[in-house]
Amino acid sequence: MITNHRRVVWAEELGIDLKKLREEHPDQWEQIMMKKRLGKRAEDYWSKERFLSQLGDTVPAPEATYTPPKKRTVKPKQGKVRRYDFTDQQLEIARRSLSAGDSV
Numbered sequence: 001m002i003t004n005h006r007r008v009v010w011a012e013e014l015g016i017d018l019k020k021l022r023e024e025h026p027d028q029w030e031q032i033m034m035k036k037r038l039g040k041r042a043e044d045y046w047s048k049e050r051f052l053s054q055l056g057d058t059v060p061a062p063e064a065t066y067t068p069p070k071k072r073t074v075k076p077k078q079g080k081v082r083r084y085d086f087t088d089q090q091l092e093i094a095r096r097s098l099s100a101g102d103s104v
Helices: 010-014 018-023 029-055 088-098
Strands: none
Touching: none
16 A cells, blocks of 8 residues: 655654764663763762761861841832823823724
């Protein structure tokens, strides 16, 4: 059966680079090596932390101080306009719009 439909490659439609996507897969060589490097750095960090914790509290930890946040002054909201004096020109515009009849 022959159809006029072409196969849609959604990665191209969405602008996804499949080569770069495959490079990020966990089984790729670069990803394995990166995981080993990061694991080595983490192990170095934690071995240093364990060594420093064995030294004890030779250096006292700084005291935690609490500073309360500054109070902000809140401006009172502006009230609604209770009374408004319309100008003659504004009243004339309102009269014309009301007397327009069915033309509006």
